[in-house]
């Protein structure tokens with residue numbers, strides 16, 4: 309137990325430092341099947357040890373902590389794309405761009421046997437605009453005979469490609485040596501969510517819920533400051549808006565204002581925009597239109613938001629259109645379909661008239677405060693001690709897993725790690741999560757509870 313406590317303390321010390329200074333980020337991008345995951349595993353040299361229990365999480369990007377020559381960095385794996393034949397081109401470019409924005413350096417993987425495709429060329433154009441170090445990897449060069457294939461990738465314009473076999477480890481050491489030279493000591497990109505500056509808000513919701521109306525109402529006509537950032541040359545992406553005496557950064561507003569692709573694949577593009585906005589935001593306002601029944605798309609977008617780990621405010625829009633029948637129905641929807649987000653603050657608004665728009669800031673503040681909240685280790689363990697004493701884990705097959713120690717591993721959102729002697733039932737972990745909320749609040753933020761099993 310002392311051992312577990314020491315390890316937890318060490319983890320915590322490391323994580324405290326990470327609060328302001330995060331290790332540099334290396335993104336691995338490329339088309340499906342070029343070998344990105346294989347390369348990530350090769351870089352890590354191991355499988356992830358942490359047992360995560362985050363229900364419903366399917367992430368497009370996974371980040372891992374890696375080390376090379378004694379230096380720590382974060383690898384963002386952009387694998388796990390859907391092999392959707394129709395949209396794959398756009399999706400690869402979009403995902404690659406998100407990862408590139410969040411990274412300090414980029415490894416761009418191409419399958420040397422296939423050569424450069426049109427999708428690869430689209431990614432190249434995007435990467436040029438980013439002005440970040442790019443390492444072109446010609447993967448699947450399993451032996452010297454295949455190096456000729458790699459040489460043809462010169463044409464992509466990133467110089468001599470690195471001939472690599474992710475599968476066998478060939479060439480990866482040379483690649484990593486050069487990567488480390490270009491990575492800064494701490495991340496300048498700040499990981500996926502930049503810290504500092506005005507708080508970053510995303511307006512999220514399916515087409516026609518009223519995002520652009522709300523944006524216009526909040527911005528007013530003259531107060532809008534258009535801001536160019538993150539190497540985007542064509543579109544003003546963010547808008548700085550003053551609310552409640554402070555400046556807020558509304559991210560990805562170009563996508564809201566443009567109202568693109570409305571006719572075809574609206575659903576698909578809406579979810580792309582949602583993901584990209586969530587990546588840049590600290591807090592999401594998910595809009596739901598009360599004059600219409602909660603749709604499958606609403607539910608999906610809400611789930612994406614929860615999974616993103618951002619703070620969350622629910623805005624029930626078009627309140628001016630609500631009649632008595634619909635109101636009763638809405639109450640049922642909230643109780644049934646939205647029960648899993650009962651922790652999110654709710655505001656009833658009309659983006660059209662501006663009614664209640666001043667309720668938004670207090671809700672954003674509450675959600676962000678929870679998102680940033682850290683429970684001191686002593687307090688957390690006092691809570692766990694009492695909880696476990698009153699409600700011990702049920703005995704399973706003659707064994708009773710014990711919680712040795714707990715620590716809050718991170719904020720934004722709060723993540724808790726429990727050091728245990730065995731696997732905790734999902735039901736028991738949900739119970740702990742519920743009690744954490746009851747005891748410490750956390751209004752407006754998802755929280756995660758994971759385990760590390762110490763034999």
Ligand code: GDP
Pocket residue numbers: 338339340341342343344345346347387388447448449450472473474475476
């Ligand atoms: P991802 O979709 O880009 O993450 O690609 P994966 O890492 O899943 O790899 C796709 C396929 O290529 C798998 O069957 C791998 O085993 C294979 N692969 C990956 N790297 C290499 C390599 O260096 N050489 C060979 N011959 N196959 C590889």
Ligand code: GDP
Pocket residue numbers: 513514515516517518519520521522564625626627628629657658659660661
């Ligand atoms: P977006 O696609 O989410 O950006 O939605 P818009 O802001 O373009 O709004 C879609 C439609 O709903 C437009 O016709 C708006 O005028 C209307 N709308 C938006 N908010 C409200 C509201 O609060 N009340 C009413 N009655 N209509 C609204």
